[in-house]
Amino acid sequence: MSESFRVGTRGSALATTQTGWAAQKLAGISGLDVETVLVKTEGDVVTGSLATLGGTGVFAAALRQHLLDAGCDLAVHSLKDLPTAQPEGLVLAAIPAREDVRDALCSRDSLGLDQLPHGAKIGTGSPRRAAQLLAYRSDFEIVDIRGNVPTRLGRVKGVGKTLDDGSVGRSTQGDLDAVILAAAGMRRLGLEDHITEYLDPSIMLPAPGQGALALETRSAGSGHQALDAALSQFDDAHTRMQVEAERALLSTLEAGCAAPIGALAHIDGDDLVLEAVACNPDGSETMRRSARIACSTTDAAQQLGRSLAQSMIADGAAVVAGLA
Numbered sequence: 281m282s283e284s285f286r287v288g289t290r291g292s293a294l295a296t297t298q299t300g301w302a303a304q305k306l307a308g309i310s311g312l313d314v315e316t317v318l319v320k321t322e323g324d325v326v327t328g329s330l331a332t333l334g335g336t337g338v339f340a341a342a343l344r345q346h347l348l349d350a351g352c353d354l355a356v357h358s359l360k361d362l363p364t365a366q367p368e369g370l371v372l373a374a375i376p377a378r379e380d381v382r383d384a385l386c387s388r389d390s391l392g393l394d395q396l397p398h399g400a401k402i403g404t405g406s407p408r409r410a411a412q413l414l415a416y417r418s419d420f421e422i423v424d425i426r427g428n429v430p431t432r433l434g435r436v437k438g439v440g441k442t443l444d445d446g447s448v449g450r451s452t453q454g455d456l457d458a459v460i461l462a463a464a465g466m467r468r469l470g471l472e473d474h475i476t477e478y479l480d481p482s483i484m485l486p487a488p489g490q491g492a493l494a495l496e497t498r499s500a501g502s503g504h505q506a507l508d509a510a511l512s513q514f515d516d517a518h519t520r521m522q523v524e525a526e527r528a529l530l531s532t533l534e535a536g537c538a539a540p541i542g543a544l545a546h547i548d549g550d551d552l553v554l555e556a557v558a559c560n561p562d563g564s565e566t567m568r569r570s571a572r573i574a575c576s577t578t579d580a581a582q583q584l585g586r587s588l589a590q591s592m593i594a595d596g597a598a599v600v601a602g603l604a
């Protein structure tokens with residue numbers, strides 16, 4: 281039998297789909313076989329202290345503990361779910377080219393954001409999405425929802441419903457007019473047909489790191505030379521610059537992943553441009569700023585994120601976002 285590497289994944293449809301995608305790419309580049317290790321979330325697998333893994337990110341924590349314990353060689357995360365502080369002993373060995381960064385509206389009767397009736401009920405558990413929606417249309421009623429992507433879709437009539445075979449059909453009932461989900465997750469799950477409108481970043485800035493995957497190994501490497509080489513080949517320099525800027529902004533604002541902060545960097549010619557928004561949770565106040573630097577190193581990208589955050593803090597961003 282040929283050499284194989286072990287990739288750890290959580291059990292959700294999104295996690296297994298994106299882990300499978302990344303692992304197959306890496307297998308193709310490295311010539312190694314893949315073994316998938318299912319890591320149950322939170323309490324049922326973690327024996328060590330979650331606190332040692334840093335802050336929020338309880339979902340990532342179980343997978344990370346497994347990686348540290350050498351129960352697998354590689355973990356695949358959604359970057360936006362990772363706390364900004366990198367745990368000791370682990371590195372983000374590759375950040376592949378990013379998927380669609382935008383948030384997506386999934387609404388009944390294919391209604392666009394501007395066509396939704398007065399007082400429409402919109403489901404999201406994200407303060408960032410809620411605040412930006414309310415800043416755009418203060419008449420919306422935001423409904424706090426939880427659960428995985430198919431579950432959320434199923435709350436909208438005529439949109440998503442998980443069928444017995446695990447596929448997603450169209451629900452005949454629903455208590456919400458629309459939900460907001462990341463376009464990236466929808467596309468990875470093959471659910472883009474359920475998207476009614478891609479929300480323009482001028483209305484809704486995504487979460488820092490949205491749409492990007494983070495492929496993590498132990499700092500000493502995965503234990504497979506061919507996999508380590510494949511990971512560095514799979515890393516995308518532009519995506520890394522963008523997400524470094526976004527995450528440096530977030531960490532400087534001392535905001536956890538649940539804070540109403542949006543950030544999106546893009547490359548414009550020779551420049552790296554970072555746009556950011558801090559909102560108060562009810563959307564009544566928003567502070568939106570942007571900055572740019574000549575595109576050079578990831579250090580410069582981080583500096584861009586930090587300096588934009590500092591100027592926002594100087595203008596009262598922490599107060600706006602309820603962080604102070």
Ligand SMILES: NCc1[nH]cc(CCC(=O)O)c1CC(=O)O
Binds near residue numbers: 360429465490493
């Ligand atoms: N917090 C859950 C989560 N983490 C990553 C994604 C989507 C994929 C991505 O942004 O890379 C989602 C679902 C969502 O926000 O709709």
